[in-house]
Amino acid sequence: MDHSHQHHHGRDPAAASFPIDPAGLPEATRPAVIEPGDGDVIALAVGPVAKRLGDTTVRMLAYDGSVPGPTLVVRQGTELVVDVTNRGDLETTVHWHGLRLDNSSDGVPHDTQAPIAVGGSHRYRLRFPDPGLYWYHPHIREDYTQELGLYGTILVRPADADYWPGADRDVVLTLDDLLIEDGRIAPFSPTETTHAAMGRFGNVFLTNGEQAPSSLTAAAGEVMRFWLVDTANTRVFNVRIPGARLKLVGGDSGRLEHDEFVDEVLIAPSERAVVDVLFPEPGEYALEHRTPVGTHRLATVTVSAAVPAERPGPAAAGFETLGGAPDLPAERAGLDAWLAAEPHEVLSMVAEMRMDHDMDHGDMDHGDMHHDHGHHGMSHGDATAGGIEWEDEMAEMNRISTPATMRWSFIDPATGGAPDWRFTVGDRVKIRLVNGLESDHPMHHPFHLHGAGRFLVLARDGVTEPNLVWKDTVLLRTGQTVDILFDVTNPGRWMAHCHIAEHMESGMMFGFTVDA
Structure with a gap:
């Protein structure tokens, strides 16, 4: 990513970049519900739409003309082929969030596929081994494309009709x-x-x-x-x-x-x-x-x-x-040994503020970065209650912060460098996630592991998780340490990242390898 761009305050950075005019575009529709059969092929197109929001109309991006995109309703154990055509603003991919699938269809640019050029298309082959709700979104400039409406849902119906309790x-x-x-x-x-x-x-x-x-x-x-x-x-x-x-x-x-x-x-x-x-x-x-x-x-x-x-x-x-879940009591029975074990991997979440890089010192009060919020008229306790940032209290500073001035990263504390993970299919890996208070801007982070497997939360701040559920994302509150047990099932090259789009784009991501 090019970090040489200079900030010109008072000038519209969108003027020479992404289009903003909704004139002449089709009006965004409500999302369709698509129920494909096993082995079906469906098409999904990315393109601009005009979206009415109250009294104004804005230009957004959509899958198949709707925000959100279509809801796919599929059966557990089936397969689906999706042909994606890109008529959007920039190259793209589609990541099928939470699905344990073949890594060639995971949608990570350059790792698992070449980006889909504007005017191009790509075929994804999806599998649905687990019941539940999943979703899809781009993995290039999510801060822009996902914000503008590129997201949709996948409801996987269980093979066992009695899996969920009754609902009307x-x-x-x-x-x-x-x-x-x-x-x-x-x-x-x-x-x-x-x-x-x-x-x-x-x-x-x-x-x-x-x-x-x-x-x-x-x-x-x-x-x-x-x-x-x-x-x-x-x-x-x-x-x-x-x-x-x-x-x-x-x-x-x-x-x-x-x-x-x-x-x-x-x-x-x-x-x-x-x-x-x-x-x-x-x-x-x-x-x-x-x-x-x-x-x-x-x-x-x-x-x-x-x-x-x-x-x-x-x-x-x-x-x-x-x-409750039919499979999780057995997982609970084996939990004590994992709780007592030392983690195989430790991951620290770090923010590094680069005050001297590409930013006028007058634009930012360094105290802002350390939650000195008194002069903003909102108490520290309100906006950061429970280790979560509920609102943007530092809007001007936040708006002008970029990867050049605010670098987010994952660090392996054993080496002081980037994580270097290599697992094998069938492994169970205990991972300790540490969201410490020592970085330049402690904040919550939703940590996401791509479809190499799924995980259980073992403990938060040393307290055993009282109610297990299979997960692909876990929220790390400010100052919190969370232990997870990663069940590794799918080989290939995979990605891990913070699911705050701007943090991921600012360096809070890494790749790891799973051997067959």
Whole structure:
């Protein structure tokens, strides 16, 4: 990536770069639901659309003309071929997030495929070994392309019809935000990532691509299953539905060890959560993002009277029952030895601020980088409660930070250098992730491992994980240490990275090898 680009304050960095005019473009549509059969071939096209947001229309990017892209509904154990055509703004790939597949279809530019040129196409061969919700997005300049709407979902139905508890209806929801300034999407530099320090926090919330949609409906006494995925560049969502009962039943890759009743569900960028919701009475219910800084309505669910009222939906009768994943009790039984073992690998997350590189010292108060927030009118406790950055308190500094001035990295503390991982199919690897406080800007990081396998969280800050679930992404709060157990199943060259798009583009990624 070219870091020689100079910052010219007051000049629009988008003027000579990515197009912004929506005139003449097709209006963005609602996402289709595609249910291909085993071995089918489908087409997916990347291209610009005009997207209405309130009183303004902006130019965005879409898969098949919709934001988000189509939801693919497939059966566990099947295969699918996807032909992707690129009519977007820059070369691209598609990463099939969370799928354990052949690494040639993983979508990492130069590692597993040549980028798809504008006007070009590429064929992906997908496999679906695990039930749950997965998603797809680009792996080139995600800070721009994913922010502009290139993301879609994949719902993998289990081979075992009794895998999930009963639900009356399924709703897949992408949770996202978009930064709008002066009636349009805040500009991007064509040569480097901006907002590198904290990531690009949006000020407009999008649920399935819409602002606070009110189209969701249910009947009193019904159980609605929400399949949630956080597709935002950097924002962590804390989801609540006041007045309804929430039961968390699944995570990134399938069912929880134990279903549990919850008041709220925390989802970091790229994580998924499967939540069963019982609406006890007719009325309007707000799906909210609630943080110490404030509450935002993400969607409204209109609940009608049950018909007949004395006989609720068939799923409600089993709602009080707390079941769990069929395979995870066996994993729990073998956990003690892994908890006691020393980690095979340790990974530290580090920010290095380069004050003397390509930035006017007057633009940044060095104290800002260390969370000296008193003069911003918001207390340290509000915006960083629980080790999570809930909002961008340092917007001007964040906007002008780039990989040249803010370098994020993973360090192997044993060598002081980049991690050098080599595993073999069949390995189980204990990895210690350390998000220490000693770097220039401690912040939360959603750590993602590509489809070489899947992992269980063993412990957070030495406390054994009470409820296991197979994962591909784990949130590291500021100052936190997390131990994971990586189950290595697929050979090839793979990627690991922070799923804050701007952090990944600023160096927070590395490749590793799995031998057959």
